[in-house]
Amino acid sequence: MNIAIIGVGQAGGKVADAVLEYESNSRTDFVTQAVAINSAKADLLGLRRVPVEKRILIGQSRVKGHGCGADNELGVRIAEEDLDEVTAAVDDVPLHEVDAFLVVAGLGGGTGSGAAPVIARELGRLYTEPVYGLGLLPGSDEGGIYTLNAARSFQTFVREVDNLLVFDNDAWRKTGESVQGGYAAINEEIARRLGVLCSAGEVDDGPVPESVVDASEIINTLAGGGVTTVGYANAHLDRPARGIFGRREAAPDETEVVNRISTTVRRATLGNLTLPANVKSTERALLIVSGPPQYLSRKGVEDARRWLEDETGTMEVRGGDYPIPDSEYVAALVVLSGVTDVPRIKELQEVGRETQRNLEERAAERPEALRNLVWGGEGGIDPLF
Numbered sequence: 001m002n003i004a005i006i007g008v009g010q011a012g013g014k015v016a017d018a019v020l021e022y023e024s025n026s027r028t029d030f031v032t033q034a035v036a037i038n039s040a041k042a043d044l045l046g047l048r049r050v051p052v053e054k055r056i057l058i059g060q061s062r063v064k065g066h067g068c069g070a071d072n073e074l075g076v077r078i079a080e081e082d083l084d085e086v087t088a089a090v091d092d093v094p095l096h097e098v099d100a101f102l103v104v105a106g107l108g109g110g111t112g113s114g115a116a117p118v119i120a121r122e123l124g125r126l127y128t129e130p131v132y133g134l135g136l137l138p139g140s141d142e143g144g145i146y147t148l149n150a151a152r153s154f155q156t157f158v159r160e161v162d163n164l165l166v167f168d169n170d171a172w173r174k175t176g177e178s179v180q181g182g183y184a185a186i187n188e189e190i191a192r193r194l195g196v197l198c199s200a201g202e203v204d205d206g207p208v209p210e211s212v213v214d215a216s217e218i219i220n221t222l223a224g225g226g227v228t229t230v231g232y233a234n235a236h237l238d239r240p241a242r243g244i245f246g247r248r249e250a251a252p253d254e255t256e257v258v259n260r261i262s263t264t265v266r267r268a269t270l271g272n273l274t275l276p277a278n279v280k281s282t283e284r285a286l287l288i289v290s291g292p293p294q295y296l297s298r299k300g301v302e303d304a305r306r307w308l309e310d311e312t313g314t315m316e317v318r319g320g321d322y323p324i325p326d327s328e329y330v331a332a333l334v335v336l337s338g339v340t341d342v343p344r345i346k347e348l349q350e351v352g353r354e355t356q357r358n359l360e361e362r363a364a365e366r367p368e369a370l371r372n373l374v375w376g377g378e379g380g381i382d383p384l385f
């Protein structure tokens, strides 16, 4: 599936960068266009892969290139005001080469959180191709205002896209990691998952899959909207080193091949989701198993697909393989679309609601408290003029 990726805000831009990096390292080709939108000039300058002419600074008249400071209502406003510049950057996208748009943003800040849903709505109005979102949830230690931002943006973003893929930073941050180092690893993880999903059906040279996962399989899995979580796991293969005549490798044992696929798919589904969710609440699913062709068996993929049907309780489970001859891994990617039982979202809304209440109470008390402070209360002192 070929995509046009639009990274909004700092996190969105960095994820777009990471996807381009993955594409280059894995010698795949699924990004037709990459654009970064931000109100902070420094963030745009810090990108490495998004072409310079596709880095668009918005809101200059209001925030002078310094970002929205976690004010996502401001993010909404500047995106609405500068929408023409955003759409102009996407204008020259070769539509015959694009199957879908993907708008990516961190939902906890100001620019991405506010502007991404506005941009998604406009793309949906202008183009017939589906517009998907990728929303990054803030860590629970980031504080109330980030959580409230994310809760508000989440519901708006879901409404404006054809499906929202969600990645929970909280579930992925390892203890002891620096924030920057942690994000780099998270962004690589996101890029790998998007990369496998989008490039699986785009094999121009190399071996043809037994069962191809093309763009329409992905689009049908994501049809119906709502929220999607993506699982991924891999198993390292002990393959002999590549010599000048290629690899001298005995045919792998069929039972082992089938078992390896089965355990990898289980690990991807049950312990490695971008957004932990009750898999029983899935509406539709898609499974891609990748690896060297001799390590991919039709029976293995079929058995795993049936297991996924039982596990999710839905009959709508698509599946396919993605042969990568030189890979050292068998990997499984599982897309669970339309999940409805997601404890992390409930928690986010709970904390968001509490934060909103707290802010409203404070705002109501403030005029009186400030009057007391400045005028000295009853029988106050007269001002100078």
Ligand SMILES: Nc1nc2c(ncn2[C@@H]2O[C@H](COP(=O)(O)OP(=O)(O)OP(=O)(O)O)[C@@H](O)[C@H]2O)c(=O)[nH]1
Pocket: 008, 009, 010, 011, 012, 014, 015, 039, 040, 066, 067, 068, 069, 070, 071, 105, 106, 107, 108, 109, 110, 111, 112, 113, 136, 137, 138, 139, 142, 146, 169, 183, 184, 186, 187
């Ligand atoms: N996965 C991931 N998340 C990030 C990254 N950087 C920031 N975040 C998350 O995204 C949220 C939003 O942060 P930013 O993207 O920096 O904010 P912004 O959209 O640029 O908005 P302003 O800085 O307020 O203008 C943060 O609360 C983090 O949870 C990143 O590189 N990767």
